[in-house]
Amino acid sequence: MPQVTIVPTGESFAADPGEPVLTAALRAGLNLPHSCKGGHCASCRARLLSGTTSYPTRELPAGITADEAAERFVLLCQAQAVTDITIETREMRPAREVEVKSLPGRIDRMERLADDVMAVFIKLPAVEDLHYRAGQYIDFILSGGRRRSFSLASAPADGRMLEVHVRRASSSGFTGQLFDTMRAGNLLRVEGPLGQFWFRGDSPRHAIMIGGGTGYAPLRAMLRQLLAVGDRRPLTLYWGARTTQDLYEHDWLVNVAATRPAFAYRPVLSEPQADDSPWAGRSGLVHEAVLADLGADLAPYDVYASGPPAMVEAIRHTFVERGLPRAQLFFDSFDFAPDTLAAMRKTDNP
Numbered sequence: 046m047p048q049v050t051i052v053p054t055g056e057s058f059a060a061d062p063g064e065p066v067l068t069a070a071l072r073a074g075l076n077l078p079h080s081c082k083g084g085h086c087a088s089c090r091a092r093l094l095s096g097t098t099s100y101p102t103r104e105l106p107a108g109i110t111a112d113e114a115a116e117r118f119v120l121l122c123q124a125q126a127v128t129d130i131t132i133e134t135r136e137m138r139p140a141r142e143v144e145v146k147s148l149p150g151r152i153d154r155m156e157r158l159a160d161d162v163m164a165v166f167i168k169l170p171a172v173e174d175l176h177y178r179a180g181q182y183i184d185f186i187l188s189g190g191r192r193r194s195f196s197l198a199s200a201p202a203d204g205r206m207l208e209v210h211v212r213r214a215s216s217s218g219f220t221g222q223l224f225d226t227m228r229a230g231n232l233l234r235v236e237g238p239l240g241q242f243w244f245r246g247d248s249p250r251h252a253i254m255i256g257g258g259t260g261y262a263p264l265r266a267m268l269r270q271l272l273a274v275g276d277r278r279p280l281t282l283y284w285g286a287r288t289t290q291d292l293y294e295h296d297w298l299v300n301v302a303a304t305r306p307a308f309a310y311r312p313v314l315s316e317p318q319a320d321d322s323p324w325a326g327r328s329g330l331v332h333e334a335v336l337a338d339l340g341a342d343l344a345p346y347d348v349y350a351s352g353p354p355a356m357v358e359a360i361r362h363t364f365v366e367r368g369l370p371r372a373q374l375f376f377d378s379f380d381f382a383p384d385t386l387a388a389m390r391k392t393d394n395p
């Protein structure tokens with residue numbers, strides 16, 4: 046069984062053959078940085094200092110470039126140890142700081158936010174507390190152990206009720222079932238908090254938040270938490286959506302921007318022509334709007350990006366090219382569940 050050693054902490058654990066290194070680390074109680082677990086957000090990127098790893102398919106995962114792979118960077122949620130390995134992680138947080146719990150949750154209510162987006166409010170047992178940071182996510186554990194990950198749109202300051210924003214991705218899968226048959230009172234098994242996507246409060250830099258579609262949810266959680274604690278640092282939220290219907294909290298954000306001087310809200314529509322009402326605001330791709338606004342040097346900013354893999358990929362490449370240090374870029378991306386991505390890869394690589 047290959048042995049994995051972490052630098053700089055020196056901790057080590059065994060990985061089963063064919064098991065992603067991240068899975069083995071989490072099982073060993075080490076909370077290595079991660080988010081999507083699907084190979085596209087790059088949160089779990091680490092440098093391979095010695096030994097050999099492989100990926101389940103011949104293709105590199107979407108979240109890593111050929112150049113990065115040549116520099117011996119690997120994505121731990123996909124990479125499997127072929128030999129004993131030593132890896133260097135960007136960040137290492139003891140599991141005790143974020144106690145991950147598996148709890149029953151009851152749907153308290155559901156509110157339609159847009160044609161294909163539902164807010165689901167989940168109540169945990171009265172005797173249980175889930176301590177989390179605004180921006181983290183939870184998994185719903187489905188039959189057969191399948192999981193669906195959803196960022197929490199609520200913040201700790203909102204109280205005990207958990208809120209997630211679910212976009213209907215299909216008619217037959219979990220999200221279709223949720224829209225068509227689930228009701229208040231239904232039970233769900235919830236596991237969390239998960240992920241390392243949270244606001245770095247110790248940074249003095251102007252924070253740029255970029256949300257695509259329901260990728261807005263964890264940014265909303267961060268914003269709500271910052272508002273609740275009276276944080277006054279400069280913050281700009283770009284929300285990219287197809288039409289005005291998809292900007293389901295537009296009015297609230299306009300109101301926040303009007304009352305909090307250091308906060309700016311910039312909605313960007315990719316398909317404004319599909320709207321019933323004329324759109325006088327920005328149109329195009331949201332990350333291009335950000336680049337147009339911020340100019341040639343992105344070094345003075347922290348960037349928090351959450352949305353579909355294509356958006357996150359574009360940001361990861363173009364923003365770093367424009368001088369944004371990698372350590373100032375934080376990602377989240379859950380458009381597809383890991384098992385859906387695996388099925389897509391199989392189709393792509395028969």
Ligand code: FES
Pocket residue numbers: 078079080081082083084085086087088089090108120121122123
């Ligand atoms: S957690 Fe590995 S790429 Fe997202």
